[in-house]
Amino acid sequence: MSQSAIAKNIELTCLVEEGVPEWIVGDVSRLRQILVNLVGNAVKFTDRGEVIVTVSPPSDATTEIKHILEKGDRSVQLHFSVRDTGIGIAAEKLPRLFKAFSQADSSTTRRYGGTGLGLAICKRLVELMGGTIGVKSQPGFGSTFYFTIDTQTEPASATHGKQHQQDNALLQDKRLLIVDDNATNRRALQCQTQHWNMLPELAEGPNEAIQLLTPNKTFDLAIIDMHMPEMDGVQLALKIRSTCSNEHLPMILLTSAGHGNLSRSELAEAFDAVLTKPLHQEDLRNAVLQIFRKHPAEATPSPPSKIENNPSPTRIYSEEFATQYPLRILLAEDNPINQRVALLMLSKFGYRADAVASGLETVEAVKRRPYDVILMDVSMPEMDGYEATRNIRHLEQTTSIPSLRKNKHIQIIALTASVLQNDRDLSYSAGMDNFLTKPMNPAQLIQALTQAHALLHPSAATNKTRDP
Numbered sequence: 001m002s003q004s005a006i007a008k009n010i011e012l013t014c015l016v017e018e019g020v021p022e023w024i025v026g027d028v029s030r031l032r033q034i035l036v037n038l039v040g041n042a043v044k045f046t047d048r049g050e051v052i053v054t055v056s057p058p059s060d061a062t063t064e065i066k067h068i069l070e071k072g073d074r075s076v077q078l079h080f081s082v083r084d085t086g087i088g089i090a091a092e093k094l095p096r097l098f099k100a101f102s103q104a105d106s107s108t109t110r111r112y113g114g115t116g117l118g119l120a121i122c123k124r125l126v127e128l129m130g131g132t133i134g135v136k137s138q139p140g141f142g143s144t145f146y147f148t149i150d151t152q153t154e155p156a157s158a159t160h161g162k163q164h165q166q167d168n169a170l171l172q173d174k175r176l177l178i179v180d181d182n183a184t185n186r187r188a189l190q191c192q193t194q195h196w197n198m199l200p201e202l203a204e205g206p207n208e209a210i211q212l213l214t215p216n217k218t219f220d221l222a223i224i225d226m227h228m229p230e231m232d233g234v235q236l237a238l239k240i241r242s243t244c245s246n247e248h249l250p251m252i253l254l255t256s257a258g259h260g261n262l263s264r265s266e267l268a269e270a271f272d273a274v275l276t277k278p279l280h281q282e283d284l285r286n287a288v289l290q291i292f293r294k295h296p297a298e299a300t301p302s303p304p305s306k307i308e309n310n311p312s313p314t315r316i317y318s319e320e321f322a323t324q325y326p327l328r329i330l331l332a333e334d335n336p337i338n339q340r341v342a343l344l345m346l347s348k349f350g351y352r353a354d355a356v357a358s359g360l361e362t363v364e365a366v367k368r369r370p371y372d373v374i375l376m377d378v379s380m381p382e383m384d385g386y387e388a389t390r391n392i393r394h395l396e397q398t399t400s401i402p403s404l405r406k407n408k409h410i411q412i413i414a415l416t417a418s419v420l421q422n423d424r425d426l427s428y429s430a431g432m433d434n435f436l437t438k439p440m441n442p443a444q445l446i447q448a449l450t451q452a453h454a455l456l457h458p459s460a461a462t463n464k465t466r467d468p
Contacts, residue, residue: 049085237270322350359383
């Protein structure tokens with residue numbers, strides 16, 4: 001739904017409240033079908049303002065999920081709501097909403113389209129999941145569609161649970177500055193980070209943020225929205241970097257996709273990660289963890305000296321690296337901001353990589369030009385990275401196209417925001433050769449490219465190891 005929301009310049013936010021279990025047992029496809037229908041309607045009937053999706057435990061909240069699990073009772077009822085600031089619905093028309101082929105007002109069909117069947121299907125699916133669905137609305141003030149489902153919690157695996165505890169310890173009591181002019185976004189970020197035992201402090205805009213950043217009040221991390229009235233996120237970050245007391249503060253930029261006015265140099269200079277809204281909680285958590293894993297003892301980063309596990313003494317961000325390890329690289333990444341940042345990172349190593357934005361474009365690109373390495377985002381439109389990799393592996397064995405001569409093996413490196421072992425297994429089973437988590441760490445990227453070069457040119461790698 002994000003592209004539709006961005007096109008209408010409305011905020012789309014998801015809030016998972018405290019007490020909601022991380023894992024549940026249920027029908028993911030049908031739950032997605034309900035949410036896509038409700039969120040799609042909310043975006044369609046909202047011309048300004050916001051759409052907020054909230055997931056919460058029962059309002060009476062008899063006990064927290066961990067206590068439920070301790071008792072052995074895994075049953076839980078979850079509450080979902082989709083609130084918008086759109087056109088709203090008159091009270092006398094609400095009873096007709098969940099009837100098949102019916103809409104609250106025939107004029108909405110002419111203006112917005114649709115048959116009115118979607119809500120009837122949602123009602124049926126919710127009831128099959130043991131829940132109920134309803135709506136509250138007022139013309140001119142928006143609508144809130146809400147529903148419940150009966151489900152069961154599923155404990156995380158022992159391995160995942162141990163890793164989760166380690167990650168929580170890494171985030172414990174970290175001081176976080178959140179800068180966003182949208183109150184809903186601030187609340188969502190506050191709730192998410194408080195769940196991770198961080199200590200968030202909120203600023204409604206850049207000026208308030210600058211007032212908070214004093215020599216006597218330090219933060220471990222800042223999360224900054226791109227679009228704010230006083231100055232944008234890049235301008236704020238550069239201003240923070242220019243102050244002596246906060247020049248090393250790690251920062252994450254939140255931005256909507258499709259904003260091409262961000263220069264590569266500004267992004268690389270100012271931010272440790274760039275995430276696209278609507279924000280996925282897992283993406284944010286992974287980005288924050290990556291930053292603190294790099295600097296576990298303190299938030300102030302020091303510049304890296306040498307490339308870890310690299311046989312050469314090349315320093316990070318030296319264009320000599322590409323001369324020493326020449327590779328033809330294709331970047332497959334649909335997010336324009338992530339694409340720019342990755343291309344900039346590669347250019348600092350001396351590479352002039354090509355870029356595509358979908359799995360289909362990736363397959364077509366390798367048919368036209370020979371590549372040594374593909375940095376493959378696993379989640380892309382039209383065809384995901386897994387399917388694109390399978391197609392390329394098939395072409396390598398069957399085609400007579402010069403760029404994909406038989407038995408040639410392109411080194412394909414998966415790019416994903418997930419750090420779970422299952423995602424690694426999916427990547428390798430699809431035919432990928434390596435795995436990197438996003439946001440990319442320069443040292444890890446160097447190591448992956450070094451390994452790729454060694455596999456492509458084993459004799460050259462042997463000679464390098466024998467050099468005095």
